[in-house]
Amino acid sequence: MADSVVNRATVLAEALPYIQKFYGKTIVVKYGGNAMISDDLRRAVISDIILLNLVGIHVVVVHGGGPEITEMLNKIGKESKFVDGLRYTDEETMDIVQQILCGKVNKNLVATLNRRGGKAIGLCGMDAGLFQAKKLDEKYGLVGEVVKVNPAPVQDVLKDGYIPVVSTVAQGIDGENAYNINADTAAAKLAVALNAEKLILLTDVRGLLRDPKDESTLIHVVGLSDVPLLVKEGVIKGGMIPKVECCVEAVRSGVSRTHILDGRIPHSILIEMLSDEGIGTMIL
Numbered sequence: 001m002a003d004s005v006v007n008r009a010t011v012l013a014e015a016l017p018y019i020q021k022f023y024g025k026t027i028v029v030k031y032g033g034n035a036m037i038s039d040d041l042r043r044a045v046i047s048d049i050i051l052l053n054l055v056g057i058h059v060v061v062v063h064g065g066g067p068e069i070t071e072m073l074n075k076i077g078k079e080s081k082f083v084d085g086l087r088y089t090d091e092e093t094m095d096i097v098q099q100i101l102c103g104k105v106n107k108n109l110v111a112t113l114n115r116r117g118g119k120a121i122g123l124c125g126m127d128a129g130l131f132q133a134k135k136l137d138e139k140y141g142l143v144g145e146v147v148k149v150n151p152a153p154v155q156d157v158l159k160d161g162y163i164p165v166v167s168t169v170a171q172g173i174d175g176e177n178a179y180n181i182n183a184d185t186a187a188a189k190l191a192v193a194l195n196a197e198k199l200i201l202l203t204d205v206r207g208l209l210r211d212p213k214d215e216s217t218l219i220h221v222v223g224l225s226d227v228p229l230l231v232k233e234g235v236i237k238g239g240m241i242p243k244v245e246c247c248v249e250a251v252r253s254g255v256s257r258t259h260i261l262d263g264r265i266p267h268s269i270l271i272e273m274l275s276d277e278g279i280g281t282m283i284l
Contacts, residue, residue, distance in 0.1 A: 015274035019055045022273065025197035026058040026158065030187035031109075033204040035263030037067060042112070045202070048269040049163060050118040057273075058158045061120075061165045062190060064183030065105035072096050085239065089141040089180045097180045101167040102126075110165050120163040126171040126178060128153040131186055133170035133179040144170045144179025146186060149193040166190065188246035192253040199250045200272065201243055202263035207281030208244070210235055222283045224248055247283040258283045 029049065035041045052059050066087070070080045073096055081088040089097060102124040113120035125131035130153055133144030157164040168186040170179045184201055191199040208230070210217035222230065227248055230236045236244050240260075247258035261268045261280035271279050 011275070014276060018274040019057070022052075022197060023056040024058070026060060026191075026194050027052070027198040027200060027273070028060045028062060028187050028191040028194065028196045029269065030184055030199070030201045031061050031063045031263075032066070032183060033202060033263045035202050036063070036065075038264075041263060041266060043116075044266040045263070045269065046112055046116050046118070048267055050113065050116055051270065052273065053118060053163050059163055060154055060158070060190065060194065060196070061109070061163065062168060062183060062187035063101075063105060063109060063165065064168055065101050068100050068105055069093075069097055072100055083140055085242075086136075086140050086143050086182070087180065088139075089143050091142065094142045094178060094180060098169055098178055101169050106165060106167040113163060113165065118163055119161060120165050121157050123153055123157065123164055123166045125167060125169045125181065125186065129171050130154065130166065131168070131170035131181060131189075132173050133181055134172070134174045135179070142177060142179055144172065144181045146170060146181055146189045147173065149189050151190065151193040154190065154194060182242070184243055184246045188250040188255075188258075191250050191255045191258075195254060197256050198273075199247065199255050199258040200269060201246070201258070201260050202268070203243065203260055204262070204264060205240075205260075206262045207260050207279070208236065208240065219281055220278065222281060224251060224283070227283075244283065251284055256284070 035045050049059050073080050106122040110120045110122040129150045131146055132148040133146050136143045136145040154164045168181050168183040170181045172179050188199055206215045206218050208219045243260055250258050259272055259280050259282050261272055271277050
């Protein structure tokens with residue numbers, strides 16, 4: 001009993017310098033993958049976010065909702081179609097994307113945070129022109145490329161002590177339509193606009209692995225200059241390429257640190273933020 005109390009006290013003491021370092025700073029967490037689907041993992045992520053908020057760190061949550069969108073499309077008998085890894089989004093699909101992301105997923109996440117003792121407010125990328133986009137390419141349908149971010153609504157929510165929860169739908173600047181946008185990209189652009197200290201991408205992998213089949217080959221730190229060679233060697237490939245590109249763009253544009261974290265590990269955000277351990281891959 002005494003040992004476990006001492007261990008707990010040691011962990012809290014270890015967290016203090018990190019709390020002091022990040023107090024008053026902004027971090028952007030892109031929330032997705034298994035951490036959104038599993039109840040246990042979701043509870044762990046939610047409690048991490050609330051704890052960081054309570055110790056004076058400004059946490060902004062950006063989320064997608066791919067599985068929920070697919071589920072709703074299945075319900076109406078519409079097949080999900082992907083082009084180059086992006087969801088092909090026709091007008092009917094865009095209606096579903098908007099309903100699910102700005103409605104169900106966003107409000108459920110806000111309600112969960114509030115139920116657990118947090119103070120959260122949901123924002124959609126179209127609120128006050130938070131995310132503004134133009135069509136990426138005709139072959140993807142209504143998928144947008146973010147061209148402008150207005151961070152003011154997020155800053156206002158943070159100023160009042162709330163946790164902003166942002167869904168990744170953008171206002172079109174080249175027409176009267178909304179656009180489906182990539183959540184990793186949106187999180188990176190928002191982190192830059194907010195002059196955030198950190199960008200954390202929660203994923204379903206340990207981080208960047210030299211050998212995808214061996215988790216002990218995790219690369220803990222990647223410098224910007226290392227990225228081209230790692231791409232050439234095939235270490236950064238497939239779905240990891242756009243994630244790393246988001247991190248690289250964020251660091252180049254002023255975000256101090258970016259992290260690709262395994263959302264399947266309970267409390268991975270706290271371990272990364274407030275301990276000497278550090279998990280996942282840091283890109284700086």
